[in-house]
């Protein structure tokens with residue numbers, strides 16, 4: 001038997017066994033549990049709970065029957081309030097430790113929905129339809145995914161009727177109309193019955209997207225803005241929290257300022273904050289930039305321009321003086337070259353949107369030498385998982 005001391009940043013219980021740290025999935029602080037070690041390294045081991053001897057009073061029964069094996073959610077054994085506290089504390093611990101012990105970190109902004117919030121889910125196929133098991137490429141076959149929206153869940157019985165022989169994955173996205181993206185090697189796949197539930201069907205063959213039925217785009221609405229999205233363009237996964245996140249950014253952006261929106265995706269942030277500004281958006285994905293230009297017209301916005309390229313490099317050729325730079329990079333964060341190029345602008349303010357608290361901390365630690373970090377706000381974009389989205393608001397130091 002082993003006693004859980006506290007949680008790590010992935011929501012795993014931490015305990016000591018023979019002077020070695022063990023990370024235990026699905027365990028809560030103060031619980032006494034029997035464990036199964038499934039991986040043993042020199043300095044630490046990874047384990048599952050075999051039996052809970054003394055459960056925590058905080059433990060809740062997960063609403064999902066696949067929770068213990070499915071790799072999708074990792075903290076569904078906590079109440080939603082405890083999940084929020086866990087994430088707020090995680091952000092505080094990481095940023096106070098690596099960036100500044102006095103950094104102001106606001107209360108986490110919650111999601112109105114803790115279930116049924118995802119507007120995109122990728123199902124894996126292997127004799128059946130499922131999601132990857134925890135720490136494995138094996139699948140757990142599922143009938144529903146509780147964090148995906150109902151429209152996505154309603155497609156599952158139809159998807160199960162496909163001939164899975166030549167299919168690897170199926171991504172379903174949308175909150176209104178549904179887009180199905182079937183990764184396959186068979187260009188003649190029979191998809192007739194999928195037309196009953198999808199407004200748009202793509203085959204993805206060797207990384208090429210081929211529209212075989214319906215509309216090329218699906219549309220999502222965030223606030224009063226409507227966004228067209230192609231199959232391989234990024235879009236925030238939780239519309240409700242996306243609205244809260246973009247509204248916070250909009251609060252920081254004041255009138256008549258030039259805005260540079262780096263890693264702009266389909267132009268969604270730039271468009272959302274654009275009424276008051278001149279904006280440039282930069283994004284590496286060609287199809288996202290095509291969507292961004294479409295979205296500019298769709299929302300009747302004139303003073304925004306999009307450039308397709310690497311954000312870190314393309315800014316060197318930009319004939320534009322931004323007052324505010326918004327960055328929303330992938331999990332890897334900003335590289336040194338990008339940070340150096342951003343610093344050259346001496347923009348008055350930087351708004352950093354991050355979905356990975358560790359790379360966020362690493363980058364803020366450099367930026368803090370030139371900018372004062374006014375505040376950080378965590379957002380619960382991904383309920384029931386240990387992931388958290390954050391915004392930092394930075395102002396240039398007096399020079």
Ligand SMILES: C[S@@+](CC[C@H](N)C(=O)[O-])C[C@H]1O[C@@H](n2cnc3c(N)ncnc32)[C@H](O)[C@@H]1O
Nearest residue numbers: 234236263264265283284285310311328329330
């Ligand atoms: C987290 S998403 C943010 C998108 C957008 N800001 C939004 O809210 O939907 C990150 C985006 O950065 C893009 N990206 C990744 N590496 C890039 C790079 N080196 N330069 C420009 N864009 C990049 C991705 O294609 C993706 O669209």
